[in-house]
Amino acid sequence: MPDWMMALVRERIMPSERHRNASLAPGPPLDHRANRFLAALEAEDFAVLEPDLENMILPRGTVLYEPGDPIRFTCFPHDAIVSLVDVMEDGRLAEVALFGREGLLGLLSAFVSREAFGRYVVQIPGSVSRVPLDTMHAAIQASPKLQRQVLAYNEALLAQAYHTVACNALHPVEARCCRWILSTHDRQDGDTLPLTHEFLAEMLGVQRSTVSAVLRGLQIAGLIEQYRGGIAVVDRTGLERGACECYRKIRYRFEKLLPGTYAEADRSDSQSSHAVSPAAAASKPRR
Numbered sequence: 001m002p003d004w005m006m007a008l009v010r011e012r013i014m015p016s017e018r019h020r021n022a023s024l025a026p027g028p029p030l031d032h033r034a035n036r037f038l039a040a041l042e043a044e045d046f047a048v049l050e051p052d053l054e055n056m057i058l059p060r061g062t063v064l065y066e067p068g069d070p071i072r073f074t075c076f077p078h079d080a081i082v083s084l085v086d087v088m089e090d091g092r093l094a095e096v097a098l099f100g101r102e103g104l105l106g107l108l109s110a111f112v113s114r115e116a117f118g119r120y121v122v123q124i125p126g127s128v129s130r131v132p133l134d135t136m137h138a139a140i141q142a143s144p145k146l147q148r149q150v151l152a153y154n155e156a157l158l159a160q161a162y163h164t165v166a167c168n169a170l171h172p173v174e175a176r177c178c179r180w181i182l183s184t185h186d187r188q189d190g191d192t193l194p195l196t197h198e199f200l201a202e203m204l205g206v207q208r209s210t211v212s213a214v215l216r217g218l219q220i221a222g223l224i225e226q227y228r229g230g231i232a233v234v235d236r237t238g239l240e241r242g243a244c245e246c247y248r249k250i251r252y253r254f255e256k257l258l259p260g261t262y263a264e265a266d267r268s269d270s271q272s273s274h275a276v277s278p279a280a281a282a283s284k285p286r287r
């Protein structure tokens, strides 16, 4: 591909709104335990981290790390959602993992090389807590309980990446889109998700026009509503039916390894009062 075409591709997939980590300022004081990994820590482990924790507000599109960047902080999202994407030489992307309030980022690849695997980019804007990597390492070494919780999270994260790779290779875009919406919904309190067609297209590795068509189908089926700058989940049960098995597999691993830190156990029930009408079911996109 000629250079001018590469530049066009990069411009399409790297919107100018993107910010780099270095330009971010600390945010106002917030409760660090809005992150459920931190909330689940033993009091003495949290007390070790707390003096060095600081809040950051992350705008959409913030790139925390590019591939190969040195990792200096471990971040604990509150309502922000961050994706780890692999970046190809031609600029194309594929999402490998998603990070929200259930966990942390900037630790798995930070034990030996201390270099980012891929690009960590903010999909849903919001707040995070962060702690210097050295503080995190020292706390892990000092506490077997924290060590075990980190290992459990790393295992869940590995399972997420494992299933995501297979999902990207084998499952249709409609099912993957339902999985992505559900995974994002799990990490938010409300039913509205401020995500753009452009970012969703990047995460699913498809054209924006494909995402628009898929979302239109989901809206016609009564599963979501679209609004300017985002979507609202209307029928969670319908989305779960439309998603591939990978959503359930990934969620099962998180709930087994980190009980209480993933979505509330009753979220599906409380959000599933809308049955799919026969007409809506008939117009549901084919998987």
Ligand SMILES: [Zn+2]
Binding pocket: 166, 167, 168, 171, 175, 176, 179, 244, 245, 246, 247
């Ligand atoms: Zn799948």
